[in-house]
Amino acid sequence: xxxxxxxxxxxxxxxxxxxxxxxxxxxxxxxxxxxxxxxxxxxxxxxxxxxxxxxxxxxxxxxxxxxxxxxxxxxxxxxxxxxxxxxxxxxxxxxxxxxxxxxxxxxxxxxxxxx
Amino acid sequence: xxxxxxxxxxxxxxxxxxxxxxxxxxxxxxxxxxxxxxxxxxxxxxxxxxxxxxxxxxxxxxxxxxxxxxxxxxxxxxxxxxxxxxxxxxxxxxxxxxxxxxxxxxxxxxxxx
Numbered sequence: 001x002x003x004x005x006x007x008x009x010x011x012x013x014x015x016x017x018x019x020x021x022x023x024x025x026x027x028x029x030x031x032x033x034x035x036x037x038x039x040x041x042x043x044x045x046x047x048x049x050x051x052x053x054x055x056x057x058x059x060x061x062x063x064x065x066x067x068x069x070x071x072x073x074x075x076x077x078x079x080x081x082x083x084x085x086x087x088x089x090x091x092x093x094x095x096x097x098x099x100x101x102x103x104x105x106x107x108x109x110x111x112x113x114x115x
Numbered sequence: 116x117x118x119x120x121x122x123x124x125x126x127x128x129x130x131x132x133x134x135x136x137x138x139x140x141x142x143x144x145x146x147x148x149x150x151x152x153x154x155x156x157x158x159x160x161x162x163x164x165x166x167x168x169x170x171x172x173x174x175x176x177x178x179x180x181x182x183x184x185x186x187x188x189x190x191x192x193x194x195x196x197x198x199x200x201x202x203x204x205x206x207x208x209x210x211x212x213x214x215x216x217x218x219x220x221x222x223x224x225x226x227x228x
Contacts, residue, residue, distance in 0.1 A: 043219040105157040
């Protein structure tokens with residue numbers, strides 16, 4: 001089982017603040033990294049799939065970067081809004097092999113945006 | 116609308132009883148997954164299936180069983196052998212090509228009394 005660490009576990013920010021959080025994972029046998037957003041009472045929703053070292057993805061005010069050599073990814077939210085309140089999950093996937101479709105999820109970072 | 120449905124949303128069972136959680140998808144996905152979430156834990160994989168009539172154990176398969184008789188359906192049975200069955204259960208599906216972005220259902224909260 002991969003060791004996937006997300007930090008911080010939770011954070012509260014004021015509306016309009018920018019914030020970021022981290023996902024750390026083993027760099028060996030890296031294949032892809034998935035980011036999901038999970039709002040309360042809803043299903044987890046895919047944000048990004050990242051594959052290349054140095055990759056940067058953007059969706060509106062949310063962006064993510066990837067460092068496969070050192071095994072980490074950052075998720076940034078610019079100008080947080082109350083609707084950004086959710087738990088953000090990262091899930092790395094290793095190189096294809098037995099069980100290659102498995103994602104290993106971190107515990108998530110719970111973001112609360114205070115109006 | 117395409118998506119994944121799980122039923123029921125809440126389920127209560129007495130200790131020692133088997134219970135089956137339903138998962139149906141109309142996304143035409145080959146792969147399906149069952150996860151369990153406990154407070155303070157990440158999603159943990161119970162079982163997954165890459166194709167009809169085939170499935171593999173995930174990280175925490177003990178006390179669970181599955182079947183995959185149809186592409187659209189992947190029911191999970193929580194047996195009496197599962198020591199701590201009370202949890203939130205999520206079903207997901209994905210294609211088998213590309214990077215296999217997973218699409219999730221709304222979940223079933225199982226409480227064993």
